[in-house]
Amino acid sequence: MFQYIYRRILQFIPVFFGVTLILFFVTTILPGDPIRLRAGEKSMSPAVYEQLRHDYGFDRPWYAQYGHYLDSLAHGDFGTSITTGRPVRDIIVDTYPYTMKLAFAAIIIEVIVGVGVGVIAAVKRYTIWDVMATLSTSVLVALPVFWLGIMLQYIFGIWLKNLTGSQLYLPVSGASGGGFPSWVHLILPAITLASVSTAYAARIMRSQLLEVNGQDYIRTAHAKGLTPSAVLWKHALKNALIPVVTFVGLDLGAMLSGAVLTETVFNWPGIGFTIARAALSLDYPVVFGCTVIILFAVMLINLLVDVSYAFLDPRIRFGGGAGE
Amino acid sequence: MSSVADEISQDVTEAAGGPERAPERSRTLWSDAWYRLRRNRMALAALTWLFIVVIAAVSADLWVPQHYGSPNFINTATATATALKGPTAQHPMGTDDLGRDVFSRVVYGARISLMVGVAAVLVMVLIGLLLGALSGFYGGLMDAGIMRVADVFLAFPYILFAILLLSVIPGAKQSLWPVIVTIGLLGWPSIARVFRSSILSVKESDYIEAGRAIGAGDARLMLRHMLPNAIAPIVVYATMSVGGAILTEAALSFLNLGVQPDPVKSPNIVTWGRMISDGQSYLTSNPGLILWPGLAILSTVLAFTLLGDGVRDALDVKMKD
Numbered sequence: 001m002f003q004y005i006y007r008r009i010l011q012f013i014p015v016f017f018g019v020t021l022i023l024f025f026v027t028t029i030l031p032g033d034p035i036r037l038r039a040g041e042k043s044m045s046p047a048v049y050e051q052l053r054h055d056y057g058f059d060r061p062w063y064a065q066y067g068h069y070l071d072s073l074a075h076g077d078f079g080t081s082i083t084t085g086r087p088v089r090d091i092i093v094d095t096y097p098y099t100m101k102l103a104f105a106a107i108i109i110e111v112i113v114g115v116g117v118g119v120i121a122a123v124k125r126y127t128i129w130d131v132m133a134t135l136s137t138s139v140l141v142a143l144p145v146f147w148l149g150i151m152l153q154y155i156f157g158i159w160l161k162n163l164t165g166s167q168l169y170l171p172v173s174g175a176s177g178g179g180f181p182s183w184v185h186l187i188l189p190a191i192t193l194a195s196v197s198t199a200y201a202a203r204i205m206r207s208q209l210l211e212v213n214g215q216d217y218i219r220t221a222h223a224k225g226l227t228p229s230a231v232l233w234k235h236a237l238k239n240a241l242i243p244v245v246t247f248v249g250l251d252l253g254a255m256l257s258g259a260v261l262t263e264t265v266f267n268w269p270g271i272g273f274t275i276a277r278a279a280l281s282l283d284y285p286v287v288f289g290c291t292v293i294i295l296f297a298v299m300l301i302n303l304l305v306d307v308s309y310a311f312l313d314p315r316i317r318f319g320g321g322a323g324e
Numbered sequence: 325m326s327s328v329a330d331e332i333s334q335d336v337t338e339a340a341g342g343p344e345r346a347p348e349r350s351r352t353l354w355s356d357a358w359y360r361l362r363r364n365r366m367a368l369a370a371l372t373w374l375f376i377v378v379i380a381a382v383s384a385d386l387w388v389p390q391h392y393g394s395p396n397f398i399n400t401a402t403a404t405a406t407a408l409k410g411p412t413a414q415h416p417m418g419t420d421d422l423g424r425d426v427f428s429r430v431v432y433g434a435r436i437s438l439m440v441g442v443a444a445v446l447v448m449v450l451i452g453l454l455l456g457a458l459s460g461f462y463g464g465l466m467d468a469g470i471m472r473v474a475d476v477f478l479a480f481p482y483i484l485f486a487i488l489l490l491s492v493i494p495g496a497k498q499s500l501w502p503v504i505v506t507i508g509l510l511g512w513p514s515i516a517r518v519f520r521s522s523i524l525s526v527k528e529s530d531y532i533e534a535g536r537a538i539g540a541g542d543a544r545l546m547l548r549h550m551l552p553n554a555i556a557p558i559v560v561y562a563t564m565s566v567g568g569a570i571l572t573e574a575a576l577s578f579l580n581l582g583v584q585p586d587p588v589k590s591p592n593i594v595t596w597g598r599m600i601s602d603g604q605s606y607l608t609s610n611p612g613l614i615l616w617p618g619l620a621i622l623s624t625v626l627a628f629t630l631l632g633d634g635v636r637d638a639l640d641v642k643m644k645d
Contacts, residue, residue, distance in 0.1 A: 011475075018476035023488070142626035144571055146578050147600055147618035154611050257481035261575055275484060276579055279491040291484055298481065 008306050012299050019295055023288055024066050056082075069288075078289030083281050088289035091274060096293070098175055099270035102262070103255035105190035106197070111248060114198045118205020118244075123232065125210065133202060140199035149192040149265035156188060173267045189266040193259045197251045204247055208240040242312050249305035253298040353556070353639070360638035367634020370627040377624055381434035388428045408610045418612040420603070426612060430620050433596040436583060437624060440504055441570040445562050447508025448569075452515025453558075457546045459516060460523030467520075474513035482510045483575065490581040503582050507569050515558060522554035556639040564632030567625040573597065574621050596621050 053059045057068060072079070078088035121133035157172035171178045171185050178185075212218060213236055221231045263273035271290050278286035361367050409419045417426035459470040477485075486506050493502045523546070526532060535549050576582040577597025584598070596617040603613030 014472050015475050018472060022476065138629065139622070139626060142567060142571075142622055142629055144574050144578075144597075144600075144618060144621050144625075146575060146597075147614065147621065150600065150604060150607065150614050151618065154607055154614070158608055158611075254481065257484070260483050260487065261578070264579065272484075276487060279487045280580070282491065287488060291481075291488075294481060294484070 004310055005303075005307055008303055012303065016295070016299070020070065020292065021066070023291055024062070024069065073292060078292070079285035081278070081283055081286045083278075083283045083286075088285050091286060092271065092290060092293050095269055095271045095274045095290075098268060099256060099259070099263070099272060102186065102189055102193060102259065102268060102270060103252060105186045106194035106255055106259075107248060107252050109190055109194040110198045110201050110251065113194075114201025114248075115205050115241075115244060117198075117202040119209060119232075119237070121202065121206045122209035122213070130206075133206070137199035137202050140195050143195060145192060145196060145259075146261045146265050148195055149188070149262055152188045152192060153265070175269055189259075189262050189268050192265070193255060193262040197248075197255075201244055201247060201251075205240065205244050208243050209236060212236045212240045242309070245312065246305055246309055249301060249308070253301035253305075256297045256301065257294045357635070357638040361634050364634045364637065366630050367638070370630035370634065373623060373627045374631065377434050377627075378438060380431050381438060384428075384431050384435070388431050408606060410610065410612065417616045418610055420599075420610070420613055421606055426599075426616055429594045429599060430596070430616050433594045433599060433617060433620060434624070436500070436593065436595045437570050437573060437621070440500060440507070440573040440583075441566045441628075443500070443504045444507035444511070444569040444573070445565045447505060448511035448565065449515055449558065449562050451508060451512040453519055453551070455512065456516035456519030457523065457550075460520035460527070461542065461546055461550075470516070471520075474516055477510065477513045483572075485510060486572065486576055487579065487581060490576060498584075500583055503573055503576060506576075507572050510572075511565055511569070515561060518557050518561060519551075519554045522557075523550050526550060526553055557641045560632060560636040560639060560641045563635050564629060567628035567632070570621065570625050570628070574600075577601065 050059070057065055060068075069079075076089065078092065080087050081091060117133050117137075121130045124130055153172040156170040158169075161169035170188055171180050172188060175185050176182055218231060218236055221235045222228075226234075257272075259270070260272035260276050262268065263270045264276055267273070271294065275287055275290045278284075278290070361371075408421055409415060411418050415425050415427065417430065420426055420429070455470050455474075459467045489506045489509075490502055493506075527550075532545060532549060535545050540549070573582060573595070574597035577595040578601045580598075580601060582595055582597060583593065599617040600614050603610075603617070606613050
């Protein structure tokens with residue numbers, strides 16, 4: 001068990017260096033010049049320009065810059081934003097809680113709706129419920145997330161508001177204000193963010209449950225006289241849930257990595273929104289710092305998922321070579 | 325390849341009422357697959373819809389009602405008078421803020437979407453095949469290196485990577501290539517893994533040994549003898565990926581990172597994602613500006629997914645999920 005965890009941690013080391021190196025190269029070979037961008041339309045004397053280049057360390061060779069960057073990362077220093085002059089660490093501390101709040105809300109929707117729909121579709125196989133579930137998950141997977149978000153804004157923020165004479169509507173922008181409690185602001189962004197993953201979770205749940213239902217031990221359970229619901233809840237679901245747990249876990253990692261599109265549509269002040277804005281204004285310290293944090297979060301969650309998988313499924317723990 | 329084809333044709337002959345019903349001419353993997361695909365109603369509907377979309381996009385110059393981008397329609401009194409109208413007989417999907425016909429724009433938008441979707445998947449398949457072949461065939465350090473790079477690409481939140489690359493590439497907004505290459509670059513690891521594992525499974529088999537014995541070079545072994553084994557899953561994966569590539573292109577355009585051509589010089593270049601992003605400001609006055617391009621994306625992506633499912637069943641490919 002510990003050997004397994006140990007091996008998984010070792011596997012992350014090359015990935016970490018690879019990702020930070022790729023990021024670093026993308027940001028140093030860049031043709032855009034962030035210092036000129038900061039100056040804007042104003043002209044800048046060569047001396048000031050050189051001084052700024054020196055201050056930001058842009059005049060040093062790439063390996064020195066990379067080494068310096070890793071060193072400051074180790075000290076928790078993520079640099080300062082080029083456009084606003086704020087420390088990147090402060091920006092992350094401000095925005096990340098919003099991303100986490102949104103991600104957890106979306107995960108709750110994903111688990112409840114995804115597992116529920118999947119179980120119903122599998123239990124009522126070949127009925128209208130199953131067909132509807134399959135159709136709607138296919139459509140959800142093909143939906144552009146940002147479009148879904150805007151359509152929800154229209155339906156619940158504009159259409160419903162006009163219909164009820166401004167009595168009943170949902171907030172469509174930002175994380176606070178408008179006289180709503182803060183959880184109400186979460187509703188539409190969380191549904192939008194959860195949509196595609198919920199469809200996948202439902203599909204996985206359905207196919208897993210169907211597969212498990214075909215196995216011998218389920219037939220045995222039926223044969224010994226258990227009621228169908230006891231077979232489902234006590235025997236079938238337990239095993240069928242394992243892949244769903246894995247999917248949801250990996251998905252949490254993806255959601256913590258900043259739902260760029262959802263956050264942009266709803267002006268949600270999270271980290272994805274921040275990165276998208278920073279990338280458009282060539283604010284590389286912000287992009288780099290936020291991405292590294294995201295990467296750590298994704299890696300940590302992937303590791304936790306793998307470890308919990310080993311707990312849930314003894315075949316991985318004792319199978320050996322499972323990491324390969 | 326022959327073994328897969330044999331198996332499938334055996335299945336089919338058995339299903340058709342026993343082995344004595346000999347086919348008129350020899351059946352290949354592809355003719356069997358086509359036969360099966362034609363009997364799949366969902367896949368056929370998807371194929372029909374894609375055919376309509378492609379024909380409409382290609383022939384748009386001949387029949388689309390309005391050359392909406394011509395300067396006559398912008399900055400004139402008539403343009404403002406016809407702006408932001410709901411559906412009428414003349415404009416079945418209404419008009420946008422500059423008085424341009426939304427239906428025409430949606431039709432022209434199909435060009436970019438299909439072009440980027442298909443080209444990005446080609447880039448993805450090419451890179452994937454090349455790296456998968458190097459990795460599986462030569463093994464060792466090369467394999468370890470390429471597979472670690474693949475891990476890196478898979479670990480990286482890909483929309484962030486696309487944002488980063490597109491904001492850095494000079495002139496990214498003037499041509500289609502940066503978007504195509506970026507989406508292609510993000511998708512190669514899956515193709516590489518499929519080809520690599522397929523190579524590994526046949527590398528030691530006798531027919532490869534025989535090919536080597538009669539003097540076939542590495543490239544010939546990979547292209548003529550190993551690739552056909554892996555082609556079915558790769559075709560399935562590629563078909564499904566076109567939908568994903570179209571979604572990514574739309575998302576990037578929506579974030580204003582996609583193609584943004586000069587509206588006067590090339591008025592017929594429209595992207596669905598950009599239409600949605602522009603339409604956001606007019607959500608209250610004309611929600612159709614958002615609705616129609618979104619439905620266009622949805623139907624096209626859905627068609628590629630359903631076609632991919634159909635091709636998967638037709639080729640009898642087992643996939644992980």
